[in-house]
Amino acid sequence: MSDLKELFQVNVPAQRRATLADGVALLSLAVAFYGGLTLANRFFTGSAETGQISLSPGALPVYTLYSMGRMLIAYLLSLAFTLVYGRMAAYDRQAEKVLMPLLDVLQSVPILSFLPVVLISLSAVMPQRFAAELTSVVLIFTSQAWNMTFAWYQSLTTIPKELREASAIFRLTPWMRFKTMELPFGAISLIWNSMMSWAGGWFFLMAAEIFTVGQESFRLPGLGAYLQAAAYQDNLPAIGWGLATLVLVIVVMDQWIWRPLLAWADRFKLEMVESDNPPTSWFYDLLRNASLVGWFQRRIASPLVERFDGWLIQRYPAADEPAAQSQRKGAGLSIFMLLGAGLLLFGGYRAFAWMATLPASAWMNIAWGLLATTARVLISLVIALAWTIPVGYAIGSNPRTAAWLQPIVQVVASLPATALFPVLVAALAALAGGLNLAAVLLMLMGTQWYLLFNIIAGAAAIPQDLKYTTALLGIKGWERWKTMILPSLFPFIITGAITASGGAWNASIVAEYIQFGGKTMQVSGIGAIIASATHNGDYPLLLASTLTMILAVALINRLLWRRLYRVAEERFRME
């Protein structure tokens, strides 16, 4: 069960208060978007349709391959970004003050808002077909990178001081520190977060493979586009084929990649005691016992690694400066910062001037949409809590159920709700308020799992003594929930709810604006405003609504979640 906790560790920076850096991060983002969007205005006047999507099941293998390719490239980018960005933030005090708030903000930017900016800047430098492909990759990247970066940063900052000192005193070179200390230390959380990131990637795959910007519409052959096209044409068999393929891919990846990786990474547990039930994987055992694999490792891999290590150690020797050195700011840096500040102020001014062109009615719409989406997020959270608390407790307090249910639930949870969504809409569209219901349901499907997993983990962590005491005192029914279960679960519920509500906000852009059966349907909400502004190429509106949403999410995080998290950590944590 302990792995579950790791899986859903939420990145709540310890008690940070709103600082100047947050403001700067927000402003620079506004400026970056503004810059991209102005370019978009200029570039997109013509129109071109790219690609036709075939709905024959025979096309699926190739489409799957394309999608996997995009996801893989995006994932590798995320990994590279994670290693570099996380390291900079963890080791450089000055950089940390800017990088972490920026990451916080980036995390709450809805993925579609990145679309025009990315597409435009890429089309400016390369052929459009290629730019579209890359845009798709970058969009997937934005749904994968942030949580991994947070996790890596957190592992780096929690490496025990003495381990760090030992590596300095034994003069480990930068490469050796990375290989023998940092990477093993962060491996487990990096793997769990990679799994989450892939799940996130699947969730937004449809949005990342078919998109419209202004008058341009792009269809990139792939599994996401297939599902989207099938839904748009209301082709139920095709939806079924697409879904089946997706499930197959997810299960195969779980069995062949993630489980073996987890089983392998168990050696990186920091505890100095053997774990009771380490993660297992049949595929990993198979690999480990295969003599060919053993031969390859001994004869080819090990010597090569040795050579490579030796070369890197010689090339980049241990630095001689003290481990705890003071950071000095060069004159160059401050000039650079001054320049940056100037640029930021100017850009910010222009961006706000641009948003000022929006009529008051648009702002009213945004405000109204924000309210509606808030309500939906809240409702989906309440529904999720209502069923996950009792069910999660039932599973978690019974280790035998948990043992076989947990892997199944994990696979189910990584199924992207967006793929099931068209089916749902088909069923609900006819009802009054059906679309609203569908939107809430999509948010729910995307986010309830975070809660469920956390509650299972929490229930498993309730000490047996406490249960016995409650039983001995004859505390039953609601009283038992009130005195024992709910307080023990509280930190886990909060941790789950933070992730869940973040996910729900992000999901609103696909939940509130749907193209299905040849029609576009939307409910009023800020997600719908963002999605339609992207489609219609209404960039001032896109900028305004995106910033509003980021601000709202950040505010809710600061004012509500972080406080609750602190209370949970200080008063209800069992350790």
Add this chain to the structure above:
Amino acid sequence: MSVSPLLDVRGVNQMYGSGERRFIAVQNIQLSIHEGEFVALVGPSGCGKSTLLRIITGLNKPSSGVVLYRDNVVSGVNPHATIVFQTFALFPWLTVQANVEVALKARGLPAGERSQRAVALLDKVGLDGFENAYPRELSGGMRQKVGFARAMAVEPELLCLDEPFSALDVLSAEALRGELLELWTTGQIPTKAILMVTHNIEEAVMLADRVVVMEKEPGRIVADIAVDLPYPRRRKSPEFLAKVDLVYATLAGQTQPETLELGSAPGEPGRTRSLPDVPVANIAGLLETLAEKPGNRADIYQFVSELKVDSDHLLLLTEAVELLGFAIVDRGDIQLTPLGQTFADASILARKEIFAMRIRRLPLFHWLLSILTKADKHELQWDVIQTALELDFPPADAEKQIDVAVDWGRYAELISYDDGREVISLEGGLVKEAA
């Protein structure tokens, strides 16, 4: 001696923070270590002995002063020094052998030679057969042997030990001490000098040629005691006991005149005396035990083994009872005062009263009670008090001080604390008094 020392620490100061909130970790350290010396560094927790060790090895840079190694200024990690850590600092995912080899790999040794040397060293510390085990499969004592083997792998001239035995059980620690001493005295290792940080005074006298005693607030060296007893040293021998007693006497000091002992209130000029971090229950326990002794008097050193507490904690306790006027300390002995006697004999309620009366004399408490009396509703946020105290203490210490004050104040029924709102307030009785 005309030979220049192996290590020479000259006028080293370590400070952190700035402006008004500037705190001294160690002050004006002068220390020389010559070849062939085994030096132990002892002192209460918070005296900066570990900080000093990190400065000496070059892990930390001192705020001022220099460290000379063979007449060269140390800048950056000293390649001739190494550390054996209290928590072993082994890589849990590497085997025992790989843990030792890592140090050699960093020096660019080829694979064959690495493994040869690692195996030979593991042999030497008695770990043959465990090369492929992971640290988690080993006992604490064996883990520390890996720590020693790894340190020796790089053939350090200066071997630094940072409380190397304090995380081990009694028997393992004793065995490992013997083995270290054997390696050292028989010259089996190329090490030229050993510097060991410890809070175990007996251990220091057992192993070292010199015991350097440090004091806290600010961290500084107060004595340098030569231990010229031949090895092997016997714990029961009168010479050994006399040395241990001497170190204890130096550390526990003498009870000073009251104004000096109490220090000044926070925010006022002069040193603010910190409250020793000990729970009230332990203070009562110490006084009761002392009251049963003939003459209400005991030898501090013998008290350590009798009470089965570590010497660090006992020194803190001694400091507390001294500060409260329940006992006085004189040449390594602790003597109950009449007041302490009364406390030991009193009922639970009477004890509370005596305790309350005594702590109200402490400038820190006096200050705390007076700001609470002036405050609206006689209550203040924890943060507010902490911010005020941070003018006299580093942030972590300030927090600790409030912790202790709350513990003591609650017992004395002077103040109460609401954890939910993080508010400290005056207890009912005092509120009336204030009104």
